[in-house]
Amino acid sequence: MTEEKKEHNKEEFEPRIVGFLCNWCSYAGADLAGTSRIQYPPNVRIIRVMCSGSVDSMYILRALLEGADGVFVGGCHPGDCHYLDGNYKARRRMVLLKTILETFGLESERVWIRWISASEGQRFAETMRDMTDSIRKLGPNPIAKQWNI
Amino acid sequence: MTHRIGVFICHCGINIAQNVDVEALTEYASHLDGVIVSKNYKYMCSDAGANVIKDAIKEHKLDRVVIASCSPRMHEHTFRDVVRDGGVNPYCLEIANIREQCSWAHTDKEQATEKAKALVRSAVAKAKLMEPLSTSTIPVIPEALVIGGGIAGIQASLDLANDGFKVYLVEREPTIGGRMAQLDKTFPTLDCASCILTPKMMEAANHANIELFTYADIAKIEGSIGNYTVQIKKKPRYVDIKKCTGCGDCAQACRLKGRVSNEFDLGLGKRGAAYLAFPQAVPLKYTIDSKHCLFLTRGKCGDTPACKEACLQQAINFDQKEEIITKKVGAIIVATGYDLLDPSAIYEYGYATSADVITSLEMERLISSSGPTKGEILRPSDQKKPKSITFILCVGSRDETQCTWCCRIGCMSALKHVYLLREKLGEDVEINVCYTDIRSYGKGYEEFYRKVRGLKTNMFRGRPSEVRNISGQLTLDIFDTMTSKLFEVTTDLVVLVPAIVPRFDATAFARILHLTQSGDGFLLEAHPKLRPMDTFVNGMFIAGCCQGPKDIQDTVSQASGAASRAAIILSKKELEIDPLIASVDEEICTGCGICIEVCPYDARSLNEKTRVALVNDALCAGCGGCIAACPSNASVHKNFTKKQILNMVDETL
Ligand code: FES
Numbered sequence: 126m127t128e129e130k131k132e133h134n135k136e137e138f139e140p141r142i143v144g145f146l147c148n149w150c151s152y153a154g155a156d157l158a159g160t161s162r163i164q165y166p167p168n169v170r171i172i173r174v175m176c177s178g179s180v181d182s183m184y185i186l187r188a189l190l191e192g193a194d195g196v197f198v199g200g201c202h203p204g205d206c207h208y209l210d211g212n213y214k215a216r217r218r219m220v221l222l223k224t225i226l227e228t229f230g231l232e233s234e235r236v237w238i239r240w241i242s243a244s245e246g247q248r249f250a251e252t253m254r255d256m257t258d259s260i261r262k263l264g265p266n267p268i269a270k271q272w273n274i
Numbered sequence: 275m276t277h278r279i280g281v282f283i284c285h286c287g288i289n290i291a292q293n294v295d296v297e298a299l300t301e302y303a304s305h306l307d308g309v310i311v312s313k314n315y316k317y318m319c320s321d322a323g324a325n326v327i328k329d330a331i332k333e334h335k336l337d338r339v340v341i342a343s344c345s346p347r348m349h350e351h352t353f354r355d356v357v358r359d360g361g362v363n364p365y366c367l368e369i370a371n372i373r374e375q376c377s378w379a380h381t382d383k384e385q386a387t388e389k390a391k392a393l394v395r396s397a398v399a400k401a402k403l404m405e406p407l408s409t410s411t412i413p414v415i416p417e418a419l420v421i422g423g424g425i426a427g428i429q430a431s432l433d434l435a436n437d438g439f440k441v442y443l444v445e446r447e448p449t450i451g452g453r454m455a456q457l458d459k460t461f462p463t464l465d466c467a468s469c470i471l472t473p474k475m476m477e478a479a480n481h482a483n484i485e486l487f488t489y490a491d492i493a494k495i496e497g498s499i500g501n502y503t504v505q506i507k508k509k510p511r512y513v514d515i516k517k518c519t520g521c522g523d524c525a526q527a528c529r530l531k532g533r534v535s536n537e538f539d540l541g542l543g544k545r546g547a548a549y550l551a552f553p554q555a556v557p558l559k560y561t562i563d564s565k566h567c568l569f570l571t572r573g574k575c576g577d578t579p580a581c582k583e584a585c586l587q588q589a590i591n592f593d594q595k596e597e598i599i600t601k602k603v604g605a606i607i608v609a610t611g612y613d614l615l616d617p618s619a620i621y622e623y624g625y626a627t628s629a630d631v632i633t634s635l636e637m638e639r640l641i642s643s644s645g646p647t648k649g650e651i652l653r654p655s656d657q658k659k660p661k662s663i664t665f666i667l668c669v670g671s672r673d674e675t676q677c678t679w680c681c682r683i684g685c686m687s688a689l690k691h692v693y694l695l696r697e698k699l700g701e702d703v704e705i706n707v708c709y710t711d712i713r714s715y716g717k718g719y720e721e722f723y724r725k726v727r728g729l730k731t732n733m734f735r736g737r738p739s740e741v742r743n744i745s746g747q748l749t750l751d752i753f754d755t756m757t758s759k760l761f762e763v764t765t766d767l768v769v770l771v772p773a774i775v776p777r778f779d780a781t782a783f784a785r786i787l788h789l790t791q792s793g794d795g796f797l798l799e800a801h802p803k804l805r806p807m808d809t810f811v812n813g814m815f816i817a818g819c820c821q822g823p824k825d826i827q828d829t830v831s832q833a834s835g836a837a838s839r840a841a842i843i844l845s846k847k848e849l850e851i852d853p854l855i856a857s858v859d860e861e862i863c864t865g866c867g868i869c870i871e872v873c874p875y876d877a878r879s880l881n882e883k884t885r886v887a888l889v890n891d892a893l894c895a896g897c898g899g900c901i902a903a904c905p906s907n908a909s910v911h912k913n914f915t916k917k918q919i920l921n922m923v924d925e926t927l
Contacts, residue, residue, distance in 0.1 A: 158374075
């Protein structure tokens with residue numbers, strides 16, 4: 126792919142983000158953002174899971190391979206997981222996964238894990254804004270592009 | 275087998291329809307693979323909406339249902355009942371959240387509609403792989419735990435006990451009664467607080483169905499609705515409460531008598547190390563304060579501890595140890611109350627530096643006839659009668675830098691004080707009130723306010739910038755926004771009405787119970803309007819100020835409400851439990867045991883013979899931790915299976 130084409134792609138590039146949110150905190154936080162009518166970019170598509178600790182690395186890899194430009198995992202704050210320690214499991218798993226992604230040449234910043242509580246609607250919206258912006262800067266997911274060829 | 279899926283899209287009045295093109299979405303959904311019929315309706319959750327779903331199920335022989343509406347956290351249960359009535363397994367329902375996470379968050383109709391399509395697409399993808407599940411039942415333990423022995427906890431306990439349920443009432447102080455016991459009178463009726471509270475305290479203590487644990491904390495809570503295991507930590511009070519008759523000889527004899535500040539009087543009064551918080555304490559049993567007691571801190575108190583010598587019942591026992599008591603309960607009510615903001619945080623009001631700047635609760639103790647001054651109003655600094663008293667309301671409340679919320683009782687409690695002070699001190703005291711707005715919203719409150727305004731009170735609408743203390747003389751400047759004039763007030767006693775804040779240990783406590791806090795730190799209710807006493811943990815309820823500031827009236831109503839919510843559970847012999855838990859594909863399981871290690875609930879074990887992992891349905895909480903951890907994909911999260919999630923991923927993109 127030529128430099129020029131890349132530039133062009135970047136200009137009208139709308140990142141596609143898949144979000145895995147735990148039912149008890151982040152999903153509720155996202156609901157609260159809506160209930161409070163706080164606006165954020167529609168780039169994120171949310172999949173509800175019971176706990177961030179149930180998010181298998183496979184889900185994230187699959188999303189990236191299928192063309193997601195970023196993947197978001199949201200859980201309860203450390204110590205607050207509804208199931209005691211699921212978010213710690215998720216955190217450990219994400220650290221590992223990110224190292225693996227780097228070895229594949231994929232920016233690990235495409236995968237975000239954040240703690241958002243049920244009362245943090247504002248924070249959820251802000252995080253979505255930040256993530257959309259930073260993925261937009263990163264450009265389209267290179268693996269997905271190859272997939273397209 | 276291919277499934278017959280129906281998609282039902284809700285307009286939610288205009289809440290969804292204004293930002294999502296519902297017609298286009300319906301049309302779009304009808305072409306999705308597996309979808310037999312797609313319909314929209316103004317209010318899917320209404321009776322008529324339910325009929326749209328039920329009729330379509332019959333007409334098109336649907337076996338899977340997707341509803342695009344508000345958040346599943348809102349109406350999943352409602353819709354499960356609807357599809358069940360329609361003849362479809364309630365767990366063959368998937369909800370696409372196109373309101374909270376779409377139409378309310380995105381105003382660009384085109385983009386919101388695109389997102390809604392993706393959400394419906396992925397919901398359909400999940401529905402294709404849904405399996406009918408049946409609920410199993412667990413027996414309910416018809417006993418309840420009530421945490422906190424203030425008026426809320428007492429009311430909730432009495433209601434449940436009178437309903438015939440056994441109640442364990444746990445209070446961390448040596449006596450029940452809580453904040454209300456510290457009050458002199460209650461607004462707006464001026465009932466004497468202890469006259470209406472003490473009988474209730476007695477009733478709770480003597481009730482055959484209530485077991486009281488005072489001076490006790492909650493150490494641990496495990497289990498789930500219908501079947502919680504609670505560990506209650508009884509702190510040693512060094513007094514055998516079976517023997518103690520409450521005679522008070524120990525307190526009289528205590529070598530520290532009159533030298534330890536009494537927290538019940540907020541430091542205005544003194545007690546000894548052996549003490550009773552207040553004369554009407556329930557249970558009427560003395561406690562030895564291990565932080566001060568000479569014998570417990572230094573190992574020596576004269577030749578023998580004075581209290582021990584004085585106690586004819588031989589109730590003093592310095593060998594008492596902390597004790598853990600385990601109880602099983604079906605439901606839990608949390609009524610742990612509130613703290614007052616420490617006004618030292620607002621430095622300019624001089625609470626930390628001037629003895630004559632006190633809080634409204636301290637004023638309450640000064641007014642109380644059982645208080646440290648026996649009801650005489652004396653300035654703390656010199657024990658003289660003040661000639662002028664100034665109230666400052668909203669200290670830390672409605673303040674961006676401290677607490678954004680209104681304490682809901684400050685105005686009324688200050689007005690009550692004004693009334694009582696006039697009554698006690700007559701005309702020879704000047705009373706000033708600096709208020710922000712007077713919020714007298716309750717029944718009889720406005721009338722009470724009017725009565726007080728007639729009592730020669732100087733009302734200033736505004737917040738003073740600081741309280742100056744110039745060699746013992748307090749002055750403050752107040753700009754009255756009603757007259758647009760600046761006044762300088764010289765006064766003898768300043769009463770701050772501080773904000774109501776969550777208990778200092780609210781976060782740690784919420785963790786023990788797995789409860790959620792709202793942004794302000796109070797415990798979060800499941801729905802602010804419709805489920806104000808429920809929490810997100812099934813079987814746990816909240817009442818009183820732990821949920822947010824309220825007056826006694828509201829606290830008592832909420833406590834009765836919480837009790838009746840709990841009784842709904844306790845009165846059932848059995849409860850259905852959510853089947854969305856883990857299971858094992860026995861063909862694939864290699865018996866590696868990783869699931870057993872990651873399970874926080876001890877729900878997983880190994881069948882040694884077959885080398886296949888097992889799930890204990892009653893213990894599994896459905897977190898999915900073992901599913902992600904299983905290296906061979908043998909652990910399955912029912913209706914959150916890996917296949918389902920991957921399908922959703924594929925379709926959202
Ligand atoms: S439930 Fe939210 S991270 Fe576990």
